[in-house]
Structures are given as structure tokens and as C-alpha cells.
Amino acid sequence: FGLGMKIDSGLLERIEAFLYESDLGTAVTELILDEIEKESRKKLLLNEADIRELMLRLFGEMFKDDELSIPLEQNQPCVVLVVGVNGAGKTTTIGKLASHYSASGKKVLIIAADTYRAAAIEQLDIWAQRAGVEIIKNLEAKNPSGIVYDGIQAGISRNADLILIDTAGRLHNKAHLMQELDKIRRVIAKVIPDAPHETLLVLDGSIGQNSLVQAREFSKVTPVSGLIVTKLDGTAKGGSMIAIRKELHIPVKFIGLGEKLGDLLPFSPAMFVNALFG
Amino acid sequence: QLRDNLQTIFKNLRGQGKITEQNIALALRDVRRTLLEADVNYGVARSFIDAVKEKALGEKVLLSITPGQQVIKIIHDEMVRLLGDTQVPLKLDGLPPAMIMVVGLQGSGKTTFAAKLAKQLKASGKRPMLVAADIYRPAAIEQLQILGEHSSVPVYREQNRDVLRICRNALAQARNSDVNVLIFDTAGRLHVDDAMMEELSAIHRELKPREVLFVADGMIGQDAVNAAKAFNARLDVTGIVLTKMDGDARGGAALSIRSVTGKPIKYISAGESTEDLEAFHPERFANRILG
Numbered sequence A: 001f002g003l004g005m006k007i008d009s010g011l012l013e014r015i016e017a018f019l020y021e022s023d024l025g026t027a028v029t030e031l032i033l034d035e036i037e038k039e040s041r042k043k044l045l046l047n048e049a050d051i052r053e054l055m056l057r058l059f060g061e062m063f064k065d066d067e068l069s070i071p072l073e074q075n076q077p078c079v080v081l082v083v084g085v086n087g088a089g090k091t092t093t094i095g096k097l098a099s100h101y102s103a104s105g106k107k108v109l110i111i112a113a114d115t116y117r118a119a120a121i122e123q124l125d126i127w128a129q130r131a132g133v134e135i136i137k138n139l140e141a142k143n144p145s146g147i148v149y150d151g152i153q154a155g156i157s158r159n160a161d162l163i164l165i166d167t168a169g170r171l172h173n174k175a176h177l178m179q180e181l182d183k184i185r186r187v188i189a190k191v192i193p194d195a196p197h198e199t200l201l202v203l204d205g206s207i208g209q210n211s212l213v214q215a216r217e218f219s220k221v222t223p224v225s226g227l228i229v230t231k232l233d234g235t236a237k238g239g240s241m242i243a244i245r246k247e248l249h250i251p252v253k254f255i256g257l258g259e260k261l262g263d264l265l266p267f268s269p270a271m272f273v274n275a276l277f278g
Numbered sequence B: 001q002l003r004d005n006l007q008t009i010f011k012n013l014r015g016q017g018k019i020t021e022q023n024i025a026l027a028l029r030d031v032r033r034t035l036l037e038a039d040v041n042y043g044v045a046r047s048f049i050d051a052v053k054e055k056a057l058g059e060k061v062l063l064s065i066t067p068g069q070q071v072i073k074i075i076h077d078e079m080v081r082l083l084g085d086t087q088v089p090l091k092l093d094g095l096p097p098a099m100i101m102v103v104g105l106q107g108s109g110k111t112t113f114a115a116k117l118a119k120q121l122k123a124s125g126k127r128p129m130l131v132a133a134d135i136y137r138p139a140a141i142e143q144l145q146i147l148g149e150h151s152s153v154p155v156y157r158e159q160n161r162d163v164l165r166i167c168r169n170a171l172a173q174a175r176n177s178d179v180n181v182l183i184f185d186t187a188g189r190l191h192v193d194d195a196m197m198e199e200l201s202a203i204h205r206e207l208k209p210r211e212v213l214f215v216a217d218g219m220i221g222q223d224a225v226n227a228a229k230a231f232n233a234r235l236d237v238t239g240i241v242l243t244k245m246d247g248d249a250r251g252g253a254a255l256s257i258r259s260v261t262g263k264p265i266k267y268i269s270a271g272e273s274t275e276d277l278e279a280f281h282p283e284r285f286a287n288r289i290l291g
């Protein structure tokens, strides 16, 4: 924004454009602009570094007690349910998660519970092979509950540390699909009473304000405990993750930065701010 | 929502004088906010508001309708005008087979759309063939083959690491048969991935397809303009497709993409099954974006 610029309406307008174009949305943009105006009263000239600092402070504060890790320290498999709308990156992300945890010595089991989409199981199978982990699948299965039930039983008998469940993409405004998700969650709880221990909502980083609606609606059916924001290796900034954190207090656990097995990073607010100004 | 707000703002104006800078400023602030929350790009929203302001200022307030309704009509009409025409047809003329390239960002719905389009073309008497040009995504070829079977449309596939070769061979095979429409399903890619964008350019340069359809996720946010501009600059896109419109996203991306590319929106995908492909209706879309 230029060195040592006096905060006038011209600069504020440019900052506002910058914030909106990062998909931060109205609530977060207005919050930041308020903070900037307050700051400019203390210190007449603000430059880009000051604004960056201010945002780091704001977001750092917002995200500070977030639990990024997945609860793996228990004497039973940690069950992670992966959900989200169509094409967000769930299947690919599960491959990355499997590789990530398997590399740190954990025994990972993947359950192919997308029994709907063409070649979904084949796609996940390839990821399981790449990550070097076992997969529970049934090409004849017509509904996900059965495979989820069998898969968790298998995970228990094989002493898996982590069970990752891939589900079919679903739009949150489709009642029958959200009911199916509710049923999956109940089936999981039947096998392990306090499972799923983690429900990760995968969000496409290029999606706009609908991300917040997705987070709200999915949370009504399965308590979403973490977000994974994908496709941030493009030009999208994924700003809606901030709006979601602010309104629903759901932490971002990982971000997806590509289509390969290793393209997954644990999240940090600094990462977000740097990418924003990057 | 917006309509009610605007009605309220203009409630006091009925039958008196003109729509002025003052009274329109409040209304336009509301409109701008509506557009941003509907995912219309910031810059595009700005231009839209300026255009509406220009049209609205100096309009005499008619006695037959309320000023609020008048402004709403200006806003609605301007949006419909910008969104473009309905039923812009595919260019399938010329020496057969007519070629259609389906391109876009990862996960936007290209493969699903390609199969739907193939089915629709077949139903209208064409003899389409799908080309599996995504050799990267795990099981992408299988996915297209399954969808092709469901639509009873043949799928050209080849074990080859050279995508241009695959496309070239598919064309050769089509020419040796009675296939008259060839639909290339390409891999999702980032507009900032030069190597992958060059792959598309190479196919485009050599095969010169009549149609290049940019498929965008209907829920996409501010980044829509970046991707659309880049794909259009590289390939001179001939049409836009918005998918997943059976969701509840407002779809402001339609206005953004249309504004920055100037290209027609040719199809709306509103569901996962092969029947869910519709023509674009600017009126309906304007209502959706304006909420």
C-alpha cells in the first residue's frame, strides 16, 4: 500500500478491496478496517508493515488456543470422519493425511465410504497405495453405513492408530444427503461410543461466502472439529476460514497446497497473513 | 431482503422530484453489500454500482410505481443485461468432428459436465465421443469411462504420457468413424501453473476446437476473475459453464466471470446426475444474485 501513507479514504478503500478480494467477507473486513482506523488515530502514518502486524496480532489472538493435532494418544483407534461438498479435495487430502501420519510411525487405515461417485473407490485406493496404508473397500457396496461399520471393526482388530473415513461429496442443502451423513456418524458411535474423535470439514480455498454456510450447516449434522482448506497453492487466499473461525470457533488444522502426497501443511495464522500479502 | 431495504429507503420519495445523489447513495451501499455477499468480485461490483447510479440519476420518479421499485427495476435490468443472453448455442458447424475442450480449475465439475453434455448431444441426434485427456488424477480415466457408459457415449482413452498425442489420436479415430462431436475432458489445473496451461495452449493451437468451455464451480469467490481472465487470455474461451448451482451459493461469480471475459454463459449444471444440465437464464440468475 505504499510507505508511511496517511490513512485517508483512498487508502482505506484500497485496503477494503484487498480484504474483500481475499474472501474475508463483510464481518471480518469491517472488523479489520475498524482496527486500522483505531490504530491510525494512535499513529498518523501507517504502512504495509503496520497493517500486516495488526492482522497478525488480530488473527493470532483469534487462533491462539487452537488445537491443531488429532487425538491419537488413546488405546483405541482415533476415528476421523472427512466431510465436505463435492470436489473440495476430501479424497486427495485423505491420501495426504494417511501419508503424514504413517510417516510419523502411526498405523493408518482408510475406509472407502464414498459408495456413490464413479471411480471414487479406485481413486482412493490409488492414494492408499501411494501412502502405503491399508484400505477397507467394497466395490459392491451401495450405501456407506455398512462399509463404515465393517471398516471400524477391522481397524480395532488390526490395532490401527488412526482410521480415516472418506465420504461422498454432498451439498449441505440436500436434506437426504445430510441425513445419510447423520446416519454414518451414528453408525460410527455404535462401534466406538465417543467416535468420531475428529470430524474434518474439507473446504475448497477458492470458494467464497458459501464456505461459511457450509461450515454452519455441516456443524448441525456432525460436530465439525476442524477445517482443512485446500487449493491454496493457487491465487485464492481462503479468507472465509477466518470468518468461520470467528463465528463458529472451528480451528483450521491443515491447508492443502497441491495435488501430491506431501502437499499438506499444519496451519498457522502467520502462514495465512504471509500468503495474503504474498 | 434487498428489495425490502430499497423499498424502505425510497419510501419517502413517492411522487416527488428526482432520484438524487443523496437518496441513491444509501440504496447503492445496500446493493454493493448484497453483491459482495453474493460473491461478486469487488471490482466488478464497483463498476456495476457506477453503471446503476448513472442510469438512476436524473430519472424522473414516475407516479405509477414507487421510486424503490424503479431503482430495483434499474438494478435488475442492468444485471440481466450484463449477464448476457440466454440459449447461446454451441458452435458445432464446420468440418466434422466439431471439437469441444472442457477446461477449468481442479474439482470444478468438468468430467461430470463433459459426460452430461455428451448425453444431451446424443439425445439431439449428434454422435459424440468423449476423450479422456486427464492422465494425472488417479482413476480419472475410469471415472470418465463409467460416466460414458451411463450416457451410452464412447470414450477414447490411451495409455500415453503425452496428452497432445492422445488428443491428436482421438481426432484421427473420430475422423475414421461417424463421430461428429469430440469432447475433450482435460485435467483440472491452476491458471498459475505455466506448464499445465501450456499443455492446454498446445492442444488448442494444433486442434483448433470450435468450443472451449471454461467450467467454474458456482460457489467460487473472489478468485473467479483471476482464473477466468487467465484461461481466457490463453485459450480465448468460447463459453462459460457454472456448476453445482443446485447448492445455495448465490452465484455472483457468474457476473464476475462474464464481466471480465465478455464470454457467454452457455450452461448451468444443477445436480450430479446426467439430466441436470440446463440452459442459462439471465433473469433467474439475476434474482438469485440479488437475493
Ligand SMILES: Nc1nc2c(ncn2[C@@H]2O[C@H](COP(=O)(O)OP(=O)(O)OP(=O)(O)O)[C@@H](O)[C@H]2O)c(=O)[nH]1
Residues within 6 Å of the ligand: A084, A085, A086, A087, A088, A089, A090, A091, A092, A093, A114, A117, A120, A167, A168, A169, A170, A202, A230, A231, A232, A233, A234, A255, A256, A257, A258, A259, A263, B106, B107, B137, B188, B190
Ligand atoms: N491444486 C490443488 N488441487 C487439489 C488440492 N486438493 C485437491 N486437489 C484437486 O482437486 C480435485 C478434487 O479432489 P478430490 O480429492 O477428488 O475431491 P473430493 O472432495 O474427494 O471430491 P468428491 O469426492 O467428488 O466430492 C482433484 O483434481 C485434486 O487433485 C490442493 O490442495 N491443491
Ligand SMILES: Nc1nc2c(ncn2[C@@H]2O[C@H](COP(=O)(O)OP(=O)(O)OP(=O)(O)O)[C@@H](O)[C@H]2O)c(=O)[nH]1
Residues within 6 Å of the ligand: A086, A087, A117, A169, A171, B105, B106, B107, B108, B109, B110, B111, B112, B113, B134, B137, B140, B186, B187, B188, B189, B243, B244, B245, B246, B247, B269, B270, B271, B272, B276
Ligand atoms: N451437486 C452437484 N455436484 C456436482 C455438479 N457437477 C459436478 N458435481 C460433483 O462435483 C464433484 C467433482 O466433479 P468432477 O466432474 O470430478 O470435477 P472435475 O472438474 O472433473 O475435477 P478434476 O478433474 O479433479 O479437476 C463430483 O462429486 C461431482 O459429482 C453439480 O452440478 N451439482
Ligand SMILES: [Mg+2]
Residues within 6 Å of the ligand: A090, A091, A092, A114, A120, A167, A168, A169
Ligand atoms: Mg472424493
Ligand SMILES: [Mg+2]
Residues within 6 Å of the ligand: B110, B111, B112, B134, B140, B186, B187, B188
Ligand atoms: Mg475431471
